[in-house]
Amino acid sequence: MKIFKKKGILIILAALLFCSGAFYGFNRDEKNFEISKNLNIYHTLFRELNMFYVDEIDSGDLIKKSMDAMLLSLDPYTTYIPESEIEDFKLMTTGEYAGIGSLISKHGDDIIVAEPYKDLPADKAGLKAGDVFVEINGIKINKKKTSDVSNLLKGQVNMPLTIKVRRPGVNKLIVKEVVRADIQLKSVPYYGMLEDSIGYINLNQFTNKASGEVRNALRELKEEKAKSIILDLRGNPGGLLDQAVDIVNLFVEKGENIVSTKGKVSQWDKSYIADKVPLDTEIPIAILVSRGSASASEIVSGAIQDLDRGIVVGQRTFGKGLVQTTRNLSYNSKLKVTTAKYYIPSGRCIQALDYSHRNEDGSVGKVPDTLTSEFKTKNGRKVRDGGGILPDVKVEMDLFSSLSVGLIRKYKVFDFATQYANKHAEIADATSFELSDQDYEDFKQFLKAEKFEYKSEGTEILEALKKAAKEEKYFEIAQEEFDNISAKLTPNLDRDMKVFEKEIKTLIAHEIVKRYHYQIGGIKYALRDDKVLKEAMTALKDQKKYKEILKR
Numbered sequence: 001m002k003i004f005k006k007k008g009i010l011i012i013l014a015a016l017l018f019c020s021g022a023f024y025g026f027n028r029d030e031k032n033f034e035i036s037k038n039l040n041i042y043h044t045l046f047r048e049l050n051m052f053y054v055d056e057i058d059s060g061d062l063i064k065k066s067m068d069a070m071l072l073s074l075d076p077y078t079t080y081i082p083e084s085e086i087e088d089f090k091l092m093t094t095g096e097y098a099g100i101g102s103l104i105s106k107h108g109d110d111i112i113v114a115e116p117y118k119d120l121p122a123d124k125a126g127l128k129a130g131d132v133f134v135e136i137n138g139i140k141i142n143k144k145k146t147s148d149v150s151n152l153l154k155g156q157v158n159m160p161l162t163i164k165v166r167r168p169g170v171n172k173l174i175v176k177e178v179v180r181a182d183i184q185l186k187s188v189p190y191y192g193m194l195e196d197s198i199g200y201i202n203l204n205q206f207t208n209k210a211s212g213e214v215r216n217a218l219r220e221l222k223e224e225k226a227k228s229i230i231l232d233l234r235g236n237p238g239g240l241l242d243q244a245v246d247i248v249n250l251f252v253e254k255g256e257n258i259v260s261t262k263g264k265v266s267q268w269d270k271s272y273i274a275d276k277v278p279l280d281t282e283i284p285i286a287i288l289v290s291r292g293s294a295s296a297s298e299i300v301s302g303a304i305q306d307l308d309r310g311i312v313v314g315q316r317t318f319g320k321g322l323v324q325t326t327r328n329l330s331y332n333s334k335l336k337v338t339t340a341k342y343y344i345p346s347g348r349c350i351q352a353l354d355y356s357h358r359n360e361d362g363s364v365g366k367v368p369d370t371l372t373s374e375f376k377t378k379n380g381r382k383v384r385d386g387g388g389i390l391p392d393v394k395v396e397m398d399l400f401s402s403l404s405v406g407l408i409r410k411y412k413v414f415d416f417a418t419q420y421a422n423k424h425a426e427i428a429d430a431t432s433f434e435l436s437d438q439d440y441e442d443f444k445q446f447l448k449a450e451k452f453e454y455k456s457e458g459t460e461i462l463e464a465l466k467k468a469a470k471e472e473k474y475f476e477i478a479q480e481e482f483d484n485i486s487a488k489l490t491p492n493l494d495r496d497m498k499v500f501e502k503e504i505k506t507l508i509a510h511e512i513v514k515r516y517h518y519q520i521g522g523i524k525y526a527l528r529d530d531k532v533l534k535e536a537m538t539a540l541k542d543q544k545k546y547k548e549i550l551k552r
Contacts, residue, residue, distance in 0.1 A: 075338050077324055083332040087154060093240060095185040095207035099154040100161065100178050102127065104146060107411050111141055111149045113165070114414075117185075118518040125178040129515055130418030131165040134173060138162070157182055168415070169422045184209075190523045191217035196541055199226030200533075202523055203247075206239025206296040211246035218250060218279055228284040228540040230533065231300070234314060238295025241272070241323065241342070248303045249274040251310070253281055256345070258303045261323050263340030268325075284546055285310030286536035289391060294318035298350050299342065302389045306345035308379040308550045312391040313536040319388035321351030346375040348385035379551055392549050393539060395532045403496045404503055406454030413504075416446050417511035427512065430521035431528065435509040443508060444497055458489040 050059055064082065071078045081089050091097045101120025102113050113131040116122040133141040136152045153161070161178045187210035191201040199221030203214060218229065238244075241259070248258045252274050260271040287301045289312055298317050304310045323340040341349050372386035384390065400408075407413050420439070427433050466482055469475040475482070497504065506529065514522040527533055539546050 075322065077320070077322055077336070078338045079336050080329075081326075081334040081336060086332065086334070089334065089336075091185075092205075093207060095187060095205065095209065097154060097183050098157045098180050099183055100125075100127075100180060101183045102153075104133075104149060104153070106146050107132075107414075109143065111144065111146055115514065115519070117183075118520070120183060121178050121181050123518075125163075125176045127163070127165065127176055127178070128167065128418075128421070130414070130421075131167050131174070133163065134166050135164040136161060153180075155180060167422075168418050186213060188213040188217050190520045191221065192524075193221065193224050193226060194230070194527075194537065196537070197225055197227040198230060198537055198540055199224070199228070200230045200232065200527070202232045204236055206236070206243045208240055208243065210239065210243040211250070214247050215250055215279060222280065222283075226283070228286070230286045230288060230536050230540070232288045232533075233293045233297040233301060234288050234290040234532070235292040236294070236297040237292065237318075238297055238320065241296060241299065244296035244299040244303075245272045245274075246276070247300055249276050250279045251281060251283075251285060251304065252278060252307055254278065256307060259299050259342050259344055261340040261342045263323070265339065268339060281309075284540055284543065286540055287312045288532055288536060289314040289317050289389060290397065290532075291315050291318060293389075294320040298389050299344065302344040302348075302350055305383065305389060305392065306348075306375075306377050308377050308381065311393060311536075311539060311546065311549050312389060313393040313539070314391050314395055314532050315397050316390050317350070317388035319350060319352030321349045346377055346383055348373070348375040348383060350385065350388050352387050381550075381552065393535055395535050398531075401496065401500045401503060402456045402458070402491070403454055403493075403500055404507060406452075407504065407507065410452065410454075412447060412450065412452055413507050413511050415450075416443050416508060417515055419446070420512050421515040427516050430513050430517045430524040433509060433513055433525065435505045435512070439508070440501065440505055443504075447493065447497075452493070454491055454493075456489055456491050459486070459491070462486060462489055 046059075046063070050057065064080070067080045071080060087097060100122040101117045102122035103115040103117075104111055105114040106112075110132045112133070113122065113127050113129055115129055116127050133149055135141060136149070139152060141149055157180055159180050161180065163176045163178055165174050165176065167174055185205075185207075187205050187207050188201060188203055191199070194200050199218070201214060201217045201221070203210065214231075221229065241261075245258050252258070254274050254277060256274045258272050258274055260269070262269045285304060287304055287310060289297065289301050293301065293314075294317065298320065301312050301317065305312050321341050321343075322338045323342050324336045325339040327335045327337060329335055341351055343349050372384040375383050375385065377383055462482070462485060466475060469478060469482070510522060510525050513525045517524070539549065
């Protein structure tokens with residue numbers, strides 16, 4: 001009797017397995033049919049569109065737009081990379097490209113040299129920030145896009161380029177012979193000693209050489225007797241995950257869990273463990289972060305925080321906890337597809353709960369605790385998921401005035417710095433340069449000659465409020481109050497140049513310093529009055545406070 005029961009159970013189990021397999025096969029076939037059907041519809045739709053649409057269409061551009069829109073509906077990071085953009089993708093991941101070594105940008109109808117990098121071909125040839133491209137190898141640049149000019153400047157190594165530029169303040173065109181070279185942009189553009197034996201490392205991207213550069217910088221700073229380290233990740237958008245792991249590994253014991261990834265394909269799930277001998281597991285660390293610190297930056301800052309290995313100072317980070325994998329497509333194109341989420345040592349994922357609704361700069365706003373979960377660091381400190389890394393020491397970011405925003409957007413600070421550099425052969429070093437009162441007066445006159453105008457966000461909001469008040473018939477009884485507020489909010493160049501003098505002087509001086517002392521000079525100047533840096537230094541100097549933060 002028992003044998004018959006066992007046989008019956010086995011038959012039932014076999015039947016269930018068969019049915020589930022058949023059901024799975026049916027679902028899979030149905031899904032494949034849906035894909036095939038919709039691809040066929042898309043093909044026939046496009047064929048009809050191409051044949052009968054009233055105007056001529058660019059089929060390649062139209063299909064590219066449809067693919068981009070499809071991928072954007074999934075998340076902002078899953079993207080199609082056509083063959084024409086592969087060099088840009090390579091630059092993001094390696095920091096390498098073949099070109100002249102200069103940032104370029106759109107300035108009105110012109111394409112200009114925005115910033116030549118020190119000792120690279122553009123700089124050696126004598127190109128300067130503010131130079132306007134006129135011709136490259138006989139090709140006129142008028143009305144070309146920035147991407148078109150970038151493609152002309154990039155290409156085969158050791159090939160000479162004849163570049164004609166128009167320099168502000170110079171009457172005739174300037175011709176320069178520039179030879180393309182292999183350009184390797186540094187992930188660590190600057191490191192050095194601050195006061196009180198504090199070492200500083202600026203890491204601006206996670207290319208495939210980032211961890212090596214941080215290691216070398218850390219080793220040299222320790223040789224200079226650094227007793228604590230500040231790692232600046234502000235504005236760092238991320239990059240390669242393995243580089244983030246290796247950088248954390250410099251500071252934590254071998255065998256520590258740093259980050260793990262989990263996705264749809266379970267075989268790809270992986271835990272990243274510190275598998276190298278660390279450089280220093282005791283030296284106090286402060287990680288500087290901002291709303292622009294994302295992805296790999298959040299792995300480093302989050303792992304250091306979760307392991308209680310150091311403190312995080314600044315603003316809440318961006319909130320990108322998604323992992324992208326690159327898949328090869330036909331015709332030398334690629335798909336960068338989100339395949340997993342990453343989880344830092346406490347078990348939390350820092351991905352923003354809703355990446356479709358963010359601040360204007362793309363960062364995460366305030367996420368209510370009721371929507372997030374609580375986790376604990378190695379020492380038992382409470383941390384939360386769902387929206388970036390919240391710093392241990394919060395420092396609010398200073399916002400620019402409407403005047404400063406207008407000056408930057410309309411290139412007035414940039415143009416004045418160009419004019420200044422053409423008149424002055426040299427300036428003081430980056431740590432001591434000051435913009436004089438006469439220089440500031442010259443800038444005021446420059447703005448008036450340029451007939452500079454700017455808008456205030458406050459006046460735009462006030463106008464909207466006035467309109468609503470008129471529609472609701474409250475305007476007349478509140479007109480006096482409206483007039484008083486309007487008088488204070490309406491842009492007034494003379495008044496605002498006085499009110500925001502310190503802020504504007506700093507912007508001008510920073511731009512001028514970069515003309516003479518390049519990227520490193522700009523970083524050094526910015527650190528002079530950096531309140532986030534000062535907060536980090538204060539915490540590192542007071543070791544009692546530092547240890548209390550890690551224990552509370």
